Each structure stands twice: as structure tokens, then as C-alpha cells.
Amino acid sequence: MGEAKKPVHGQIRIDKDGSMWVAVEKNTQGNHIKSETITPDSIRDKELDDLRRRLRKAKYLTWILSVLGLIVGAFISWALMVILG
Secondary structure, eight states: OOOOOOOOTTOEEEOTTSOEEEOOOBOTTSOBOOOOOOOHHHHHHHHHHHHHHHHHHHHHHHHHHHHHHHHHHHHHHHHHHHHHO
């Protein structure tokens, strides 16, 4: 086969035995580059926060459109009474 490729920083690898590891490089000063561990919980938490934010925005928009609809409806009703009145 070909040569073994050097893994890229942050690349997740799974060995033949099923164990996982992440490749970590050192930067020019010799310090390890900070990396974030990704877990199913962290992904789920971010998605839930996004869904909560969207739901909150939708609730506000619903209230605003409802009030605006009532105001416009009342104005149209008043205008028709004045014109036909």
C-alpha cells in the first residue's frame, strides 16, 4: 500500500480495534493548540439553544402581528363606517 499520511490537527481517527483518538499538533512556540471536545451532548445543547431562541422569536412575532392585525382591522372597520355612514 501507499505511505501512511500524516494526520491533520483535529482529525478524528478510529483504529482497527475501534478506539478513537484525535490528532493534535504543536504550534510554533511549542504549546499545544487548544481544541474543543465535541460530544453528542454539546451538539444537542447548541441545537436546543437555537430552537429555544427561534421559538422565543416566533412568539414575539406572533404577538406583534396579532396586535397589528387588530389595529388594522379596527381602522378598516372605522373607515368603512365613516365612508358608508
